Amino acid sequence: MNPGDYQSHNDGEETRRQLAYIDRLTGYVSTLRDELGRNPRACVVTFGCQMNARDSEKLLGILITAGYDETDEESDADLILYNTCSVRDNANQRVYGRLGVLKGYKKSNPHLKVVLCGCMMQEEACVNKIRTSYSFVDLIFGTHNIFKFAELMCEMFENSGHPGTQVWNETDQIVEELPVRRKYSYKSGVNIMFGCNNFCTYCIVPYVRGRERSRSPKDIIRECEKLAADGVKEIMLLGQNVNSYGNDFEEGNPDKISFAKLIDEVTKVEGIERVRFMTPHPKDFSDELIDVIANNKKIARHIHLPLQSGNTEILRRMNRKYTKDDFLNLVNKIRTKLPDVAITTDIIVGFPGETKEDVDDTIDVVRKSAFDNAFTFIYSKRTGTPAASFEDQVPEDVVKENFDRLLKVVQDTAKEQSLKYKGQVQEVLVENVNDHDDSLMTGRMSNNTLVHFPGGEDLIGKMVKVKITECHGFYFFGEIAE
Numbered sequence: 480m481n482p483g484d485y486q487s488h489n490d491g492e493e494t495r496r497q498l499a500y501i502d503r504l505t506g507y508v509s510t511l512r513d514e515l516g517r518n519p520r521a522c523v524v525t526f527g528c529q530m531n532a533r534d535s536e537k538l539l540g541i542l543i544t545a546g547y548d549e550t551d552e553e554s555d556a557d558l559i560l561y562n563t564c565s566v567r568d569n570a571n572q573r574v575y576g577r578l579g580v581l582k583g584y585k586k587s588n589p590h591l592k593v594v595l596c597g598c599m600m601q602e603e604a605c606v607n608k609i610r611t612s613y614s615f616v617d618l619i620f621g622t623h624n625i626f627k628f629a630e631l632m633c634e635m636f637e638n639s640g641h642p643g644t645q646v647w648n649e650t651d652q653i654v655e656e657l658p659v660r661r662k663y664s665y666k667s668g669v670n671i672m673f674g675c676n677n678f679c680t681y682c683i684v685p686y687v688r689g690r691e692r693s694r695s696p697k698d699i700i701r702e703c704e705k706l707a708a709d710g711v712k713e714i715m716l717l718g719q720n721v722n723s724y725g726n727d728f729e730e731g732n733p734d735k736i737s738f739a740k741l742i743d744e745v746t747k748v749e750g751i752e753r754v755r756f757m758t759p760h761p762k763d764f765s766d767e768l769i770d771v772i773a774n775n776k777k778i779a780r781h782i783h784l785p786l787q788s789g790n791t792e793i794l795r796r797m798n799r800k801y802t803k804d805d806f807l808n809l810v811n812k813i814r815t816k817l818p819d820v821a822i823t824t825d826i827i828v829g830f831p832g833e834t835k836e837d838v839d840d841t842i843d844v845v846r847k848s849a850f851d852n853a854f855t856f857i858y859s860k861r862t863g864t865p866a867a868s869f870e871d872q873v874p875e876d877v878v879k880e881n882f883d884r885l886l887k888v889v890q891d892t893a894k895e896q897s898l899k900y901k902g903q904v905q906e907v908l909v910e911n912v913n914d915h916d917d918s919l920m921t922g923r924m925s926n927n928t929l930v931h932f933p934g935g936e937d938l939i940g941k942m943v944k945v946k947i948t949e950c951h952g953f954y955f956f957g958e959i960a961e
């Protein structure tokens with residue numbers, strides 16, 4: 480079924496419809512409970528980005544409302560859901576690898592249902608492969624109809640033994656107010672828009688997430704207010720390209736406000752102490768946004784600004800719509816107006832046609848921008864994207880050599896940047912007990928780096944002042960300052 484075949488509902492109607500399906504699903508889960516003699520357990524596994532993490536919280540919210548208990552152990556579960564990513568091929572391969580194991584679990588637990596959703600499922604070739612090679616999968620759906628999860632689950636129980644697949648090509652629906660089970664009590668992502676219109680030539684996202692659709696500012700603020708009332712202190716505004724927020728609203732629509740205005744409004748929500756955002760595109764990072772960040776201390780001192788390449792010709796062929804100099808000028812402007820902001824980035828090595836000299840340009844930008852951290856990726860050919868058919872794919876050994884050269888500079892620059900925090904007192908949102916030493920707590924600074932310091936569990940979810948005593952590149956040690 481496609482949206483065209485589907486009678487369009489306004490948000491409120493569709494929400495009511497889905498809530499009725501959650502009720503119906505509760506009935507199926509209750510029958511399952513009787514058969515098992517205990518509560519059924521669901522394991523939701525997320526691959527990929529913050530958008531997927533947020534989607535998983537929505538999917539888990541529906542499962543828990545319907546009566547499932549959450550488990551982290553796939554071998555213990557009666558329902559395993561993989562929320563997949565397809566931005567690079569290794570994510571796809573990991574899913575196939577893990578599916579092989581699930582076949583065994585299905586043999587030992589005949590009640591086990593396996594559900595797949597997310598970006599990979601928007602690719603026809605992936606769905607076909609799963610249908611032929613992993614025929615035990617019970618339900619497949621994509622990114623556009625996740626709000627129909629309860630309905631799809633009911634159909635799965637009703638058609639037991641007949642695997643269901645429902646992948647839409649597009650949707651213009653944004654369905655609000657369905658249950659959510661947050662992973663963290665004190666912080667949350669909030670979607671502000673879905674999809675991407677940029678069509679960078681290496682990227683699969685516009686094909687699997689569709690065109691840009693913004694949520695109304697009212698709905699976003701209402702969600703933030705509810706989160707704050709529930710104890711959330713930190714919000715991350717999520718979108719594939721947050722600077723395009725509201726571009727899809729018509730002129731004259733009162734909802735049409737800039738991203739800068741929106742983030743400013745979100746910081747005014749009572750109880751919200753810190754607001755982050757992910758991800759802006761360098762081509763439309765506005766002066767207005769820089770000024771709003773400068774004047775608003777609740778906005779985190781961190782900007783993730785994906786460079787992808789430092790070479791102007793490669794950037795042109797990536798369809799990034801900025802040059803090496805544009806990027807350097809932007810970083811300069813940010814560093815001048817926001818001296819306390821950490822800048823991190825994403826870089827792709829091995830884009831078709833990339834030479835050693837092109838990578839020298841990228842290294843030059845890394846040095847001049849003095850990134851606080853950078854995520855470096857080896858180019859992965861994604862079927863259906865324009866770059867996949869570019870002729871001059873780069874040999875693996877050349878990519879590896881360039882990648883290692885770049886990584887060395889990234890690490891040196893990041894280390895150098897981190898040294899400036901030594902001795903500073905920073906606001907830290909305490910996240911959890913340290914993984915390796917339970918006398919320490921781990922928290923996140925405004926610039927997004929982790930800091931470990933002596934303290935008790937009672938601090939979790941609180942904002943505390945920590946003096947930085949040791950710098951270790953990507954993390955710090957410190958002590959409570961008051």
Ligand code: 5AD
Pocket residue numbers: 566567681682683785787825826827856857858859860861
């Ligand atoms: N190959 C490698 N990296 C990619 N990214 C997106 N598409 C690809 C690809 N085909 C990287 C970009 C993006 C990050 C989320 O993933 O750097 O910013």
Ligand code: SF4
Pocket residue numbers: 675676677678679682683684685719720760
């Ligand atoms: Fe992909 Fe480019 Fe859109 Fe980012 S801006 S999601 S890299 S197409």
